[in-house]
Structure formats: structure tokens, C-alpha cells
Amino acid sequence: MKSKYWLVLILCLGLNGILQAQTFKVDKNEVIFKSSQGDMRIQMCNDKMFRVTKSPNTFFPENEEWMVVKYDFDRVDYQVKAVTNGNEITTSSLKILVLSNPWRISVKNTDDTLIYKETATCITGQPMNECVMQPDEHFFGFGERMDFLDQRGQKVHLNVELGRGSKPAVGGKDILRANYCPVPYFMSNKGYAIFFHTADPTDWDMGWSKRDAYTYSATGGDLDYYFILGPSFESMLRNYQTLTGVCPLMPRSAYGLHIGSYSGGTWKYEECTTDQYPIDLVHRLRKEGVPFDLLWLDSTWRLFNKKFGNGGCCFEFRDTFKNPQAMIDSIYANHVDMFGLHIRSIMDNGNHNTLFDDAVKAGVVYPKADCEGIINFFDPKATDWWWKNGVMRIASMGVKFVKTDCGGSLRFPEGTTFEKGFSADQLHNLFPIAYAKAPYEKFQDYNNQRGLNHTREGYAGIQRYPFIWAGDWGTEWQWFEPVIRGGLNIGLSGVGYWAHCMGGFEQYSPYDTDLYIRWCQFGMFSPVSILFGMDHPRYHEPWTYGPEALATFIKYDSIRYTLIPYLYSNAYRMYKTSRPLMTPLLYDYPDDELTYRISDQYMFGTAMMICPVTTKGALSRPVYFPGGKWVDFWTGERIEGRQHKSFLTPPDLMPIFIKEGAIIPKQPAMQYMGEKKVDEILLTIFPSGTSSYDLYEDDGKSLDYMKEVYSITSIKSMLKDGVWRLTIEKPRGKFVPDKHSYRIEAFWDSKPLHVFQNGKLLKEIPLGDLGQQEGWSYDEEMGKVWIKTNLTNRDIVQLQIE
CATH class of the missing domain: 2.60.40.1760 (glycosyl hydrolase (family 31))
Structure with missing residues (x-):
């Protein structure tokens, strides 16, 4: 104009x-x-x-x-x-x-x-x-x-x-x-x-x-x-x-498993809590081989005061925690990357501080009875006071994030206004954003790394302060599929980082191992994976459900950790394009009205279709395949799109399918981020037509990615006239990733006649003997060709299969 x-x-x-x-x-x-x-x-x-x-x-x-x-x-x-x-x-x-x-x-x-x-x-x-x-x-x-x-x-x-x-x-x-x-x-x-x-x-x-x-x-x-x-x-x-606002990247470790704990005593069992319980929990998780990276203690770490009871927060450990600093040090010594604590927005006095009284004197809390003691997070001066006088009591001990619970259950009285004239109803809906923003940005500055905040309530814009979890849903089959639906809807609403309590949260009925296993399988393919529940005295710890449940839990947890390069690259894609990590089928197939009603299947990233089993005792489940071709993650079976098909679902198996054209980068399984040096990237590929994938890498912690300090490795696949060509470019960008080689598993319908690497013939090696030796093998049963190249990301890799 x-x-x-x-x-x-x-x-x-x-x-x-x-x-x-x-x-x-x-x-x-x-x-x-x-x-x-x-x-x-x-x-x-x-x-x-x-x-x-x-x-x-x-x-x-x-x-x-x-x-x-x-x-x-x-x-x-x-x-x-x-x-x-x-x-x-x-x-x-x-x-x-x-x-x-x-x-x-x-x-x-x-x-x-x-x-x-x-x-x-x-x-x-x-x-x-x-x-x-x-x-x-x-x-x-x-x-x-x-x-x-x-x-x-x-x-x-x-x-x-x-x-x-x-x-x-x-x-x-x-x-x-x-x-x-x-x-x-x-x-x-x-x-x-x-x-x-x-x-x-x-x-x-x-x-x-x-x-x-x-x-x-x-x-x-x-x-x-x-x-x-x-x-x-x-x-x-x-x-x-x-x-x-966009969904920023979280610290890389936050894409691993998060563990929540009541320290041995949930509500009404507070006196059972100890500072030894979290240490023992971490030791047991490591002993059992359960991969995880983050741990937080929920509400019962806090002293509950007479004024607000369990609703207030005085930032003091309960007397049952004899040496909190030693506890935190021990947790970090066992390769936990980030330790957090559950808080509330209401200030309270403790045994050794007068935080509520001080906040009232400082004028940083709302004075009205219905919201007495709530920090005015809309006011930067109040937020600064809260950080300096409250949160720093725990941040200085090594706490790196908080769980900001109950951001929306408190009502502001009529007449409560903000300096810009918001009504009480408007303040109520905006408060969860201000409540999440404050610790996210304060911890980000204090830790000199990407922010992380674990919150329950939100509104338009909450995606700027990841992540949000689905709240306290009951451990019952009837709530399982609705929770999946909630994750799909929130992704379609611009909030990409979402989690839920695997196995449900509140449980009053007899323990249901089948529900626990199925919910955890889904949880490992959610944008953020957290294990947490208030079922005293078990707290959803996987070994309490028996050896088979523990083995299945570790199986899917380990798969998540191998998929970190894929998940992390898709997280960067979300940051750049806004595509959620978890999308309903209608997202990619809007012209197929059958997908409008499907909420128990979804795409995890761009290439994997996840199909949780949401029926008690189900030994099989039907799956709908949109247009195109698909391959069974477990068996290698090829499936044509636009059809329904039933699959067996024994307790340890959740149906997973790979979309044609898929390129999925993986890393070795590990117990925590950085346990092993990633010296080899595995590429799982379903060749079809022309497709590509950008492998994203950065330092995993800093905000430098916002300044374009990262690397992108372009991977291109082209299948034409029975000949497949795969090109892996050198990384480009300001970040220099660690040196690593590549191994390829590609779904291929028949044994290749020839495999070439950069124009030279690769030798065939018996299946199982590939190891570190360069060459290729063919798996007749799965319909896969395996290729090991000793070329690294310092080289351009060109493979051709005929």
C-alpha cells in the first residue's frame, strides 16, 4: 500500500x-x-x-x-x-x-x-x-x-x-x-x-x-x-x-525420561518422606537399567504451614529431609542432568522464614482474601522479589527448574485489576502464562542455559515456556484414550511440548498392570515423557508391576533414547515450521475425512505412526492406514494405504508403522544423555520416490541455536527404476558436531545385486558379521538391507543399491 x-x-x-x-x-x-x-x-x-x-x-x-x-x-x-x-x-x-x-x-x-x-x-x-x-x-x-x-x-x-x-x-x-x-x-x-x-x-x-x-x-x-x-x-x-510465539528448544536432556517422586510419602503420608528416598530411587533406576535424565520432587518435599497448608510455599524442606544439599549432590552424582521441585504460587511462612509476611510488606502479593498470598507475576518487580527471596533458596542448592502447579484454580475477586486494566476474568486466564514465564526466564538466566518449566495450566502463548502436562487424570482405562486426544488437540492449538502422567495419576482401584504397560508405551512416544503418580507406596515405579512390566518399560524407554536424534531434529523443525511433534492423522491427510475421527493413532514426528492399545486385555487392534505405503516397525511387513487392517498386540507390543520415504536417524541406546559418545548414527529408511531429511545438531544446552549456531546434515533418498540412491551431505552451519560414521537399515524387497559406495563396489558380509567392518548384508526375513560405511560426517557419502 x-x-x-x-x-x-x-x-x-x-x-x-x-x-x-x-x-x-x-x-x-x-x-x-x-x-x-x-x-x-x-x-x-x-x-x-x-x-x-x-x-x-x-x-x-x-x-x-x-x-x-x-x-x-x-x-x-x-x-x-x-x-x-x-x-x-x-x-x-x-x-x-x-x-x-x-x-x-x-x-x-x-x-x-x-x-x-x-x-x-x-x-x-x-x-x-x-x-x-x-x-x-x-x-x-x-x-x-x-x-x-x-x-x-x-x-x-x-x-x-x-x-x-x-x-x-x-x-x-x-x-x-x-x-x-x-x-x-x-x-x-x-x-x-x-x-x-x-x-x-x-x-x-x-x-x-x-x-x-x-x-x-x-x-x-x-x-x-x-x-x-x-x-x-x-x-x-x-x-x-x-x-x-514459537516453541523454543528445550535442553537436550529434557527429551529423555523425566521421573517424579513424592519422596516416599504423598499427601496424608507426608511423614513417610525422607531425603534418602530420592537417592535410593535414583540408585534403583540406574541398577535396573531404566534410562532417565530428569528428576523432580513433588509437593511433599515442602513444609506445609498452618496458614495455607499444602497450598502455600515457603521454600523450606520438611524436617524429614535431614540434609537436602547432600541429597541433591548425590542425585547429580548419579548422572541426573536436571533436578527440580514442585512449588505453588502462594507465599507462606516457614519454620525459619517469614516469606508471606515479607511478601505482604513488600507489596508483591495480591491482598484480596480469595487470592491472598499469590505473587503478582504480572509485575516484574514482584517477580524479582519472588526469585530473590523465595526461589533462590533452592536454586542456590542446585535446583534447575520448578513444577508450577495450580496456576488456574485460584480465582481473582471482581475488582482485581492489572495496571493495564485487565478484568478479574482476564487475569484468571492470563495468570498461568505469567506464572510459567517467571521461573522459565529466571532459571534460564541463572543456569545460563535454555529454560525449562513444568506446568499444568496454560492459555494462548503458553508454548513459549515449555512444557505443559495434562494434569491429574485417574488411572482408569476410560481416561486413557481421552488423554491421547488431549495431546493431539493441544498440538493443533500451537502447544507442541506436552506430557502426561504415564499410567495415570490418581489411583483408588486395584493395580492394573496391563493399563500401566499400555500407557507407558504411549508415554515413550509423547513429546515429553514423564513417569509420576501418587499411588502410595508404589508411585508407578516400574519394578513394582513385576519383571515383565519392567522389561517392557525399559524396552520402550530405550527405544525413545535411540530415537533422540530423530526427536531432536523434529523439535527443531517445530521451532522453525510449527509442526507439532505429535499430530493426528488429519494433519497430513486433511482430504481424508476418515482421519477426522481417529484419536488413538497419530504421527510422532514426520515419519512414524504410533497406535497405542487403549482397550483392556486387547490381543489385537485395528489400524487405519491413510494413503501411501507403510511398513511395520517390528516385522517389516509392507502395507498399502487407504485400508483398515488388524494386528496382534501381545502385552509388550504397541503397533508402530513407518511412512514411505521415511528417513529416521538414531543413536546407540544409553542410560542418560552423554553416557556414550555417539560415534555412529543409524539411519532407518523406507525408500520411496524422492525424500529428504535434515539431521539437526547443536550443543544441546545454550541459546546459541537462536543465533544460528547449529549444523544441518542433509540426507536425500531417491528410488527410481529399481535403483536407490542415498546421499548424506557434510554438516553445514556454525556448529561442528562430533565425528561419527553411519550405518543404514533400509527396507528393501529383495536381495540387492550390487551396493556401491561413492562409486566403488561394497562387499557383501554375512548377516550378523557386519560389526565395524565396512560392507552390506541382507535380512531376508525382515526385508532389510544393512550397510556399514566407514566414511564419516567429514565426508560426502553416496550409496547406490541395484
């Missing part, structure tokens, strides 16, 4: 048929429309995204900093012109028709296909838009919801809470409506997304009341929203994260 500012007066017919005067002005990326019934502002962000704000007067809301972190955009090339029934804004990708009295918009693509159309709106009281719902339109997102993937035909209420329906016997939360992490954002299969830019509670009638319309409304505030044109889910998520 070349004109800096101009004003146009036009006449058009209103809804009542009377000619009405309208004006609009244009300044840089902003167009403001005026009429007798209020104003509307459209702000162009890029050629596919714009912001709409409707106001009953001439005032528009100030830009907040908690949900949206980017408001300034480069100049967008667009045009505005008067048309017969209103005004039209066009970019290279879309056309926006603006109608007035009341203000409504509709959006078409460059082919003149209608994408989005508002039919009614309200800008006072409870702001609302009603929109046309197309006959075959479906909606995905809305945050961490356990009820459905596709919300067409449903009513959705979004507010940070435990749900408003009846509670189950185990867990005490309304799992189908719980909103630990609601996100007022959805994506349509019609190629657009809506982000309702409000912190007020919102309601979404997605065809519940009308079969041809949907509405979104808020309990107060402004009608302020972003429209994002796709067409792909990934491009929509990228633009959404352009607004609300």
Missing part, C-alpha cells in the same frame, strides 16, 4: 435500505472503517493474515503482551476500494469484503471461492460473531480438550478450570470439559483459522444450535480476532505462532 494516509466518503445501502455515509482511512497496514453504529479496524499482518477489531465507539483496545508478542509487521501490499455493497481489501492471497451496520466481513481466496462469511455480530456486552458453516466443514484446535478431535456440532466453553460437569469417582475432574489449557483458536478444514484475541471466557457454538452456522462469543471485552488463511494446517499454525 503506497499511500500513507487517505480518506474516502462513500454512500451505500444499509440493511434497512437507507443510504448511509461511511468513511474509511488507510495508514500503513491499518484500515479504519467508521459508521453510525461503531468503528472497525482491520490491520494487515501479511498477505494471509489480518486482525479485526470491532468497537461501539472510537476506542480500540491497547495491545497486550501476554498472548500476542508480535504486533509490528512489515508493510503489506494491499488495495482498498469501494464496491457495490461495501468495501473490498485485496492482497496477493485473499479478498476481504467489508459490510456495515453492523460490521461484518467475508473472505474469498484469489479464485473467488468463499472461505469465511460473517452473518451477524455484536460488539457490546458479550461480543459475538455468527458465521456461515459450510456443509462439509470441520473444526480442530481449542486447546487441550479430551472430548473430540472434530468439534463440528459441539458446544465448547473455554476458560481455565477443571470443568463444569459431573466429576468421576477417580481423579475429581470433569475430564470431558476440563480446560487446564484452553486456547481460543481453531483451524477449519476449509483452509482458514480464527484466533479470538481475548482473555475473557469464551463460548463456541460450532453448529450445535444451527446446522448451517457457528458462533464464537466472549463474556466481555472487545470483539478482537485474527483471521489466518491456510491452506495447510502447518501454515496456519506458523502464522498463529508468529503472533503468540
Whole structure:
């Protein structure tokens, strides 16, 4: 838009048929429309995204900093012109028709296909838009919801809470409506997304009341929203994260297993806790060969004071912890990379400090009774005080992160305001972001490494402070698949780092080993893997379920550790492209409506389809294969897409399938990150057509990757006319990775005639004798060709199979 500012007066017919005067002005990326019934502002962000704000007067809301972190955009090339029934804004990708009295918009693509159309709106009281719902339109997102993937035909209420329906016997939360992490954002299969830019509670009638319309409304505030044109889910998520922030990389060790512990005594058993229990737990985990890297102690490490009981936090260890510093030192001595503690946002006095009293005197806590003692994390001075006087008591001992529990269960009284004028309802939904941000950034600065925070509640923008976990769901089969669904929905809402308590959290029924095994199998293929439960006295420790359960746990845990190069590379891809680590099948197959209803299968990274067994005692399960070809991870069986097929599922087997074209880098199995030098990378490949993979490497801890200090190794596979060529380039970038060679396992239907390396014939070696010797072997039973090359990442490696 070349004109800096101009004003146009036009006449058009209103809804009542009377000619009405309208004006609009244009300044840089902003167009403001005026009429007798209020104003509307459209702000162009890029050629596919714009912001709409409707106001009953001439005032528009100030830009907040908690949900949206980017408001300034480069100049967008667009045009505005008067048309017969209103005004039209066009970019290279879309056309926006603006109608007035009341203000409504509709959006078409460059082919003149209608994408989005508002039919009614309200800008006072409870702001609302009603929109046309197309006959075959479906909606995905809305945050961490356990009820459905596709919300067409449903009513959705979004507010940070435990749900408003009846509670189950185990867990005490309304799992189908719980909103630990609601996100007022959805994506349509019609190629657009809506982000309702409000912190007020919102309601979404997605065809519940009308079969041809949907509405979104808020309990107060402004009608302020972003429209994002796709067409792909990934491009929509990228633009959404352009607004609300990307998912940063975690410390590399955080992609390993996290262990949580009650130190021997959960609630009502607090006196059973000891500082020896965590040490013994670490020793036992190492003795049994359970790979893990992170450990945190949950709530019962803390002294529970009389004022707030277990809800307050005085940052003092219980008296049963005789020597906390020695405990922490011992834990680190056993190759735990990061040690953390569970906290609450309420300050309390301890036996040896007056933290609550001091916080009140300092004016850093809310004074109202309903939230007495809560640190005002919106205020940087209060956050600084909290860090210096509270958290530093444990950070100075070696604690590297905290678990910020209960960020949304406390209500702010009406009249509570922030200096920028947020209402009590808005503060309630934004508080989890401020609560997670404070320790994430403080520990990041103090430890001089990437931040990490373990939190339960969230809202739009929480992805900036990973990670979030699914909360305290009961250890019952009926909650297993809904938890998987919650992970898929939250990923579609821009929150890529998500975890859950493997095996469930609260357990009042008899122990179910089958459920434990199946849930842990799924947990090892989740974005973040944590083992934790309050089932005193066992606490989900795998050996307490018997030797077979322990062996299965170690099997899948070890697989996760071998997949770290694949997982880490996909994490970097998420940082750059916004593709979640865990996606429902509909993400890659939006034209296949069968995938809209599948929530017990998902893609882990770009190449692996994971199929958890969610039925008690199941010895087999059906699997749906979208288009293309697939291969069984365990047996090597080739499967054609677009079909259902049943597979045997003995207790130690969860079906896993590899997508055609896959290139999956792996490392040797290890007990913790860095236990062994990775001197060989294994590439698992399913050759098909032309495909590629970028192996990402960096130092695993620092923020230098944001300055492009990393390396990328491009791996390219091409199968044509029965000849397969694999090229592994030298790493490129500012980071120099350790030297390593390569081993390849490729799914190949028949024994090769010849295998060439950089133009020279490689010799065939008997299967099992490959070892460190350069050459190739063929596994007839699995249909795999194995290739060992002594060339390293200091060389270009070119392999050819005929």
C-alpha cells in the first residue's frame, strides 16, 4: 500500500435500505472503517493474515503482551476500494469484503471461492460473531480438550478450570470439559483459522444450535480476532505462532525420561518422606537399567504451614529431609542432568522464614482474601522479589527448574485489576502464562542455559515456556484414550511440548498392570515423557508391576533414547515450521475425512505412526492406514494405504508403522544423555520416490541455536527404476558436531545385486558379521538391507543399491 494516509466518503445501502455515509482511512497496514453504529479496524499482518477489531465507539483496545508478542509487521501490499455493497481489501492471497451496520466481513481466496462469511455480530456486552458453516466443514484446535478431535456440532466453553460437569469417582475432574489449557483458536478444514484475541471466557457454538452456522462469543471485552488463511494446517499454525510465539528448544536432556517422586510419602503420608528416598530411587533406576535424565520432587518435599497448608510455599524442606544439599549432590552424582521441585504460587511462612509476611510488606502479593498470598507475576518487580527471596533458596542448592502447579484454580475477586486494566476474568486466564514465564526466564538466566518449566495450566502463548502436562487424570482405562486426544488437540492449538502422567495419576482401584504397560508405551512416544503418580507406596515405579512390566518399560524407554536424534531434529523443525511433534492423522491427510475421527493413532514426528492399545486385555487392534505405503516397525511387513487392517498386540507390543520415504536417524541406546559418545548414527529408511531429511545438531544446552549456531546434515533418498540412491551431505552451519560414521537399515524387497559406495563396489558380509567392518548384508526375513560405511560426517557419502 503506497499511500500513507487517505480518506474516502462513500454512500451505500444499509440493511434497512437507507443510504448511509461511511468513511474509511488507510495508514500503513491499518484500515479504519467508521459508521453510525461503531468503528472497525482491520490491520494487515501479511498477505494471509489480518486482525479485526470491532468497537461501539472510537476506542480500540491497547495491545497486550501476554498472548500476542508480535504486533509490528512489515508493510503489506494491499488495495482498498469501494464496491457495490461495501468495501473490498485485496492482497496477493485473499479478498476481504467489508459490510456495515453492523460490521461484518467475508473472505474469498484469489479464485473467488468463499472461505469465511460473517452473518451477524455484536460488539457490546458479550461480543459475538455468527458465521456461515459450510456443509462439509470441520473444526480442530481449542486447546487441550479430551472430548473430540472434530468439534463440528459441539458446544465448547473455554476458560481455565477443571470443568463444569459431573466429576468421576477417580481423579475429581470433569475430564470431558476440563480446560487446564484452553486456547481460543481453531483451524477449519476449509483452509482458514480464527484466533479470538481475548482473555475473557469464551463460548463456541460450532453448529450445535444451527446446522448451517457457528458462533464464537466472549463474556466481555472487545470483539478482537485474527483471521489466518491456510491452506495447510502447518501454515496456519506458523502464522498463529508468529503472533503468540514459537516453541523454543528445550535442553537436550529434557527429551529423555523425566521421573517424579513424592519422596516416599504423598499427601496424608507426608511423614513417610525422607531425603534418602530420592537417592535410593535414583540408585534403583540406574541398577535396573531404566534410562532417565530428569528428576523432580513433588509437593511433599515442602513444609506445609498452618496458614495455607499444602497450598502455600515457603521454600523450606520438611524436617524429614535431614540434609537436602547432600541429597541433591548425590542425585547429580548419579548422572541426573536436571533436578527440580514442585512449588505453588502462594507465599507462606516457614519454620525459619517469614516469606508471606515479607511478601505482604513488600507489596508483591495480591491482598484480596480469595487470592491472598499469590505473587503478582504480572509485575516484574514482584517477580524479582519472588526469585530473590523465595526461589533462590533452592536454586542456590542446585535446583534447575520448578513444577508450577495450580496456576488456574485460584480465582481473582471482581475488582482485581492489572495496571493495564485487565478484568478479574482476564487475569484468571492470563495468570498461568505469567506464572510459567517467571521461573522459565529466571532459571534460564541463572543456569545460563535454555529454560525449562513444568506446568499444568496454560492459555494462548503458553508454548513459549515449555512444557505443559495434562494434569491429574485417574488411572482408569476410560481416561486413557481421552488423554491421547488431549495431546493431539493441544498440538493443533500451537502447544507442541506436552506430557502426561504415564499410567495415570490418581489411583483408588486395584493395580492394573496391563493399563500401566499400555500407557507407558504411549508415554515413550509423547513429546515429553514423564513417569509420576501418587499411588502410595508404589508411585508407578516400574519394578513394582513385576519383571515383565519392567522389561517392557525399559524396552520402550530405550527405544525413545535411540530415537533422540530423530526427536531432536523434529523439535527443531517445530521451532522453525510449527509442526507439532505429535499430530493426528488429519494433519497430513486433511482430504481424508476418515482421519477426522481417529484419536488413538497419530504421527510422532514426520515419519512414524504410533497406535497405542487403549482397550483392556486387547490381543489385537485395528489400524487405519491413510494413503501411501507403510511398513511395520517390528516385522517389516509392507502395507498399502487407504485400508483398515488388524494386528496382534501381545502385552509388550504397541503397533508402530513407518511412512514411505521415511528417513529416521538414531543413536546407540544409553542410560542418560552423554553416557556414550555417539560415534555412529543409524539411519532407518523406507525408500520411496524422492525424500529428504535434515539431521539437526547443536550443543544441546545454550541459546546459541537462536543465533544460528547449529549444523544441518542433509540426507536425500531417491528410488527410481529399481535403483536407490542415498546421499548424506557434510554438516553445514556454525556448529561442528562430533565425528561419527553411519550405518543404514533400509527396507528393501529383495536381495540387492550390487551396493556401491561413492562409486566403488561394497562387499557383501554375512548377516550378523557386519560389526565395524565396512560392507552390506541382507535380512531376508525382515526385508532389510544393512550397510556399514566407514566414511564419516567429514565426508560426502553416496550409496547406490541395484
